[in-house]
Amino acid sequence: MKDIAKRFPENPLLSPSDILPSHKDLQVACLLNPGVFRYNDKIWMIVRVGERPEQKSDTISFPVLTTAGVEVIEISKNDTELDVKDARVINYKGVDYLTTLSHLRLVCSDDGRKFHEPEGYSLLVGQNSLESFGIEDCRVTFIDGIYYLTYTAVSDNGVGVGLRSTVDWKNFQSHGMILPPHNKDCAIFEEKINGQFYALHRPSSVEIGGNYIWITSSSDGIHWGNHQCILKTRKGFWDSERIGAGASPIKTAQGWLSIYHGANHDHQYCLGAFLMELENPSKVIARTEKPIMVPTEQYELSGFFGNVVFTNGHIVNTEGDTVTIYYGASDEFVCGAEFSIKEIFSLLQYC
Numbered sequence: 001m002k003d004i005a006k007r008f009p010e011n012p013l014l015s016p017s018d019i020l021p022s023h024k025d026l027q028v029a030c031l032l033n034p035g036v037f038r039y040n041d042k043i044w045m046i047v048r049v050g051e052r053p054e055q056k057s058d059t060i061s062f063p064v065l066t067t068a069g070v071e072v073i074e075i076s077k078n079d080t081e082l083d084v085k086d087a088r089v090i091n092y093k094g095v096d097y098l099t100t101l102s103h104l105r106l107v108c109s110d111d112g113r114k115f116h117e118p119e120g121y122s123l124l125v126g127q128n129s130l131e132s133f134g135i136e137d138c139r140v141t142f143i144d145g146i147y148y149l150t151y152t153a154v155s156d157n158g159v160g161v162g163l164r165s166t167v168d169w170k171n172f173q174s175h176g177m178i179l180p181p182h183n184k185d186c187a188i189f190e191e192k193i194n195g196q197f198y199a200l201h202r203p204s205s206v207e208i209g210g211n212y213i214w215i216t217s218s219s220d221g222i223h224w225g226n227h228q229c230i231l232k233t234r235k236g237f238w239d240s241e242r243i244g245a246g247a248s249p250i251k252t253a254q255g256w257l258s259i260y261h262g263a264n265h266d267h268q269y270c271l272g273a274f275l276m277e278l279e280n281p282s283k284v285i286a287r288t289e290k291p292i293m294v295p296t297e298q299y300e301l302s303g304f305f306g307n308v309v310f311t312n313g314h315i316v317n318t319e320g321d322t323v324t325i326y327y328g329a330s331d332e333f334v335c336g337a338e339f340s341i342k343e344i345f346s347l348l349q350y351c
C-alpha cells in the first residue's frame with residue numbers, strides 16, 4: 001500500500017550497533033520509539049534502549065531490575081512452564097515477562113538527521129517496583145518552561161504510565177505512576193485549554209471494552225480525572241485491534257491533530273491521524289480512513305518485531321507545512337519521515 005510518508009534517505013537514523021550497552025552483561029537488542037523535543041537550539045530524542053544478555057541456543061535469558069540492580073533470569077527452552085508468546089513477551093509459571101529491559105537515553109542533533117550521544121547526560125532507568133521490567137516509549141511535552149515526560153512503566157504488577165519532569169535534562173523530579181495498569185501511550189497536550197492540562201491515554205480492558213484512546217484533564221499535570229473514551233478500534237480496518245496516541249497533538253486552525261498508531265490482528269502497526277475540536281478536545285471531528293504510513297521498507301518489515309512503524313515523537317516545522325515524525329521501525333531501528341500537514345488533512349474524513 002502506498003502511503004504519504006517521505007522517508008529520510010538516511011534511514012535508519014540509529015541502529016542498536018550505534019550505541020554501547022548500559023551494563024557489562026547486556027547487549028542492545030533494540031533501539032526504538034523516541035520522544036522528541038527542542039532544547040538549546042538542537043533537536044533531541046529520548047530513545048528507548050531495549051537490552052538483554054547474549055542468547056544461547058538452549059535457553060532464554062532476560063534481565064529484570066531488583067533493588068540490588070540488574071538480575072538475569074535464564075530459563076531452559078525445554079521447560080514446559082515456559083510459553084514464548086512473541087519476540088517481546090514470554091510467560092513463565094503463569095507470570096508475564098518482557099524479553100528485553102528498556103531504559104531511556106538522550107541523543108541530540110543539529111540537523112535532525114545525524115544524532116549523537118552528548119556527554120554529561122545520565123540514562124533514565126526504572127526506579128522502583130513499578131518499573132522493574134523497564135521504562136519505555138517516552139513522550140515529551142513542554143509547558144510553561146517545564147518538560148513533562150510520560151512513559152510506559154512495566155513490572156509484574158502491570159503496565160502503567162509514569163511521569164517525570166525536568167527543566168534542564170540533568171535533574172529530574174519523579175511524580176510516580178499517574179495512570180495505573182493497564183495503561184500506556186499517554187501524550188500531554190502542549191498547551192493548557194481553559195486553564196486545564198489535557199492528555200490522551202490508552203487504558204485496556206481484557207474483557208468488556210478494548211484498546212481505545214481516552215482523554216483526561218488535570219489542574220496540575222499530575223492528578224488526572226474526567227476520563228472519556230474518544231476513539232475506538234475499527235473492525236476490518238488497519239486499526240482493528242489496538243490504537244494509541246503518538247506525541248502531543250499538533251495545534252492547527254482547524255483543531256488538534258493527533259498522529260496515532262493502529263495495529264491489526266496480524267500485529268501490523270501503521271500510523272493514522274484524527275482531529276479534535278480546539279476548545280473541547282474530547283470531541284473528535286475527523287479521522288483518516290486509510291493509514292498515513294504503512295510498514296513497507298526492509299527496515300520496517302523485518303527486525304526485532306517486524307511489520308511495525310510506531311511513533312511517539314515529532315517536530316512541527318512551523319514555517320512550512322510539515323511535521324517530521326520520528327519512529328521506531330520493526331522495534332529495532334530509529335527512523336525519520338516528513339509529512340505534509342495539508343496532505344494529512346486531505347485524508348481526514350469528517351464525522
Ligand code: MAN
Pocket residue numbers: 032033088136137269305308310328331
Ligand atoms: C506496543 C508497544 C510498543 C511497540 C509496539 C510494537 O504497542 O510495546 O512499544 O513498539 O507494541 O511491538
